[in-house]
Amino acid sequence: xxxxxxxxxxxxxxxxxxxxxxxxxxxxxxxxxxxxxxxxxxxxxxxxxxxxxxxxxxxxxxxxxxxxxxxxxxxxxxxxxxxxxxxxxxxxxxxxxxxxxxxxxxxxxxxxxxxxxxxxxxx
Numbered sequence: 001x002x003x004x005x006x007x008x009x010x011x012x013x014x015x016x017x018x019x020x021x022x023x024x025x026x027x028x029x030x031x032x033x034x035x036x037x038x039x040x041x042x043x044x045x046x047x048x049x050x051x052x053x054x055x056x057x058x059x060x061x062x063x064x065x066x067x068x069x070x071x072x073x074x075x076x077x078x079x080x081x082x083x084x085x086x087x088x089x090x091x092x093x094x095x096x097x098x099x100x101x102x103x104x105x106x107x108x109x110x111x112x113x114x115x116x117x118x119x120x121x122x123x
Contacts, residue, residue, distance in 0.1 A: 004039045005032060008047045015054040016065060023064065023071060030075030050074070053082035060084070 001009075005028060012024035031050065035043040054061050060082055063069045069077075083091070 002039050004044070008051075011047075011051055012054070015051050016061060020065060026071035027064075027074055030072045034075055046075075049079055050077075050082070053079070057082060057084045 008031075009024050009028045012027055013021055016024055027050070028047070031046050032039070032043065035046065054064070060069075064071075064074050080088075080091075
């Protein structure tokens with residue numbers, strides 16, 4: 001096995017806990033397969049993202065360990081899918097606020113150069 005993949009499996013096992021070697025290997029294998037069996041920057045980024053979310057999100061980690069989320073499903077999850085409930089609520093609130101702000105502007109002025117001096121861009 002490639003040293004990068006071996007290290008990824010070790011880090012997944014550490015993030016999941018002591019008795020999770022088989023689960024960690026399965027997750028690493030699924031992430032590897034989803035990246036066309038290549039250890040490239042995309043594979044490494046995906047592995048880091050999954051590791052971060054396992055460490056930060058206890059409910060997600062428990063669902064993976066219990067088998068509620070299979071290694072194949074976990075490997076295919078996006079960052080939004082892995083987000084914890086607090087982060088999802090915050091993102092949802094920000095999204096709604098952004099939409100509200102964009103819809104309820106009384107007057108939107110175009111952003112462009114000063115109309116009084118149309119020759120300002122000429123040499």
